[in-house]
Amino acid sequence: MARHSFGKAETVLVIGLGRFGNSVASALIRMGHEVLGVDEDAGRVQDAASRLTHVLQADCANPEALRQLGIAEFKTVVVAIGSDLEASILTALAVIEAGVPTIWAKATNERHGKILKSIGIKNVVYPEARMGQMVAHILTGKMMDFVDLDNDFAMVKTRAPSDIVGQTLEQAQIRQAHGVTVVGIKRPGETFTYAQASTVVQKDDLLIVLGETERVERFASRT
Known part of the structure; x- marks a missing residue:
């Protein structure tokens, strides 16, 4: 996987292209931001390609995959993985270890949110609960x-x-x-x-x- 630059000073990385991730990415694009959407599932990536400009398939729980994505170039990352608790936590840890300054993460319940906060995620959102x-x-x-x-x-x-x-x-x-x-x-x-x-x-x-x-x-x- 090659590094990606889309011509702007900052691009938001959205990891997880389920309903929530797609919604966040689409809203950011409507607001004029550049977005790179990433998911491990090829079907989700293909589906999102019709709505998002930049999409890639990758396992972001793998620090090496994040490195190849150019994670160090991103100032803001949204971890929008919800259904797979292990993948959510491992991905969040990998993003934290990469030194990204601003990280937002989706939590499906209070326990999930507490775990994310305990590993260092300050911005945790509960879309289903809200x-x-x-x-x-x-x-x-x-x-x-x-x-x-x-x-x-x-x-x-x-x-x-x-x-x-x-x-x-x-x-x-x-x-x-x-x-x-x-x-x-x-x-x-x-x-x-x-x-x-x-x-x-x-x-x-x-x-x-x-x-x-x-x-x-x-x-x-x-x-």
Whole structure:
């Protein structure tokens, strides 16, 4: 395997081209970044080739394979292997040993995440858990969207409570009364705009609300 350079100062290496890896790689490309996608499975590589510009087949749990990929040239690597715990850990170790400064890794559960953190991965993501939490919030509440920003901090999209319709955000005193902040408002047929103290809440407005998870849950339940 030859070293690869794609004409930019930095290229992101995404290891593992399953659903999560493909999603990350495709999003990075849409944002204008160069991406090299790698997977041990030839079928996944062939499938990803129709969506990603640069794909290779390699076993990245093997330090020699990473060396041949030119791992030392990458500043950012995403280890998107989830289903094979051993492959995930061995690959993460090989990337750490190669001296890559920024590493993100997917974990399928808390145990997997703890192992990744224990070997030195600082940025661990739990895509399945986050998706499950988002769906649960939407199904059981009155939220139209839910984004977990941290363990106890979230952003939600919800309809404006009827008791603040006709008031400005300053008059409604949402932050003082509920401990959350309205950061954006969307009116039917319009795009989202930043919320201002003088913004008058109208019927059928959608609010983007930021705050501690329990507080935004309680606020959304009032709609």
